[in-house]
Amino acid sequence: MKLSSRIHAMQESPVRKLVPIAQKVKQNGKKVYHLNIGQPDIETPSVFMEAIKNYDSRVIKYSFSQGEPVLIDAIRDYFKKDGIIFDKDDILITNGGSEAISFCAIAICDPGDEILVPEPFYTNYNGFTGESNVNIVPITTKAKDGFHLPKKEEIVKLITPRTKAILFSNPGNPTGTILRLDEMEMIKEIAIEHDLFIISDEVYRGMAFDGLEGLSMGSIKGIDDRLIITESVSKRYSACGARIGAICSHNKGLTKEIMKLCQARLCVATLEQIGAAALYQLPQSYTNEIRDEYQARRDVVYEALQKIPGVVCEQPKGAFYVVVKLPVENAEDFIIWMLEEFEIDGETIMLAPADGFYATPGLGIDEARIAYVLNVEDMKRAMYILEKGLIAYNQR
Ligand SMILES: Cc1ncc(COP(=O)(O)O)c(C=O)c1O
Secondary structure, eight states, rough: OOOOOOHHHSOOOOTTTHHHHHHHHHHTTOOEEEESSOOOOOOOOOOOHHHHHHHSSSSOOOOOSSSSSSHHHHHHHHHTTTTTTOOGEEEEEEEEEHHHHHHHHHHHTOOOEEEEEEHHHHHHHTHHHTTTEEEEEEEOOOOGGGOOOHHHHHTTTTOOEEEEEEEEEESSSTTTTOOOOHHHHHHHHHHHHHTTTEEEEETTOOOTTOOOOOEEEEGSSOOOEEEEEEEEEETTOOOGGGGGEEEEESOOOHHHHHHHHHTTOOOOOOHHHHHHHHHTTSSSHHHOOOOOOOOHHHHHHHHHHHHHHEEEEEOOOOOEEEEESSSOOOOOHHHHHHHHHOOOOEEEOOEEEEEGGGGGGTTTTTTTEEOSSSHHHHHHHHHHHHHHHHHHHHOO
């Protein structure tokens, strides 16, 4: 029996593909500091479980396909604090930010259509688009420019009659870059001039360091009909397993059509939506605390990286990732070696190879992504292991 060419064309997650190796070495007793995946160690706020415990129903019923009204209202209030007003029918609850982007790709694009994405990008964008035969066209950004966007003409050159949208995460995964206002205005101009949708993936919003504001694309005027913001509780509220996200758009035609996809999968888990509503109601002070914690981790990691000979990286400004150029030929080979061959007192680290975050072949081969999702002490230890590991690897 033959499987579809679509499934064969889809890439294995480069973040998860080395997991079996890590599992094996862990079974043999080695401790692995996981810096390869964006799974924060921060406790999910207790209001999540409390809201679920207080949920008064003898039957766990299907929720509405659009989502639980209490969650929709909580998300509307979250945006309202920044002057971004959504109607009730502008918000569709999804199974994480992941499903939100998949649904957008299906709704906007026909097979063979194209979406522009600044690279390096969150590698699962390949999956979210590949499943509907949509092609990602990369806009290459460079570490030396802080992974900021190139000039308008460089981006416009990539637009074809098949280009339907521009998709980006802000703050950026894996770069930690925060878009400047002038870049957001440029995206607006390009989208209007070339009639494109803008998919602004804001799952890391609120995690902007050094006093940067980290604006939502929703603050930019004049793009109401073409802007889609995708949301999630995974990162901001450290609730990755809740699988709650949302599509937020003023384009009523679009949300009406995407409702068909929501109906086809019936609904999102009822209880998790109740918990998520409580998360969105947390005060700004909660998000500020989380931001400060990640900034402290960023500082530890960046300071340590700067002291390691041959390592090159830009200081990330948001989210909880940094892309580093390592003094090795092949980062994946180094990462596997660290797992299988290296340890200090029974401990090692796991990074994510960065080539999977690029669509342009050959880019990122000597780069890795570090997720600073562990506490400051663990991050210090992990950076020490990285430094010693690099020396040992290059002396083999
Ligand atoms: C940029 C970005 N967008 C979307 C997602 C998906 O998040 P969710 O857990 O909400 O599906 C992630 C997860 O790591 C991400 O980094």
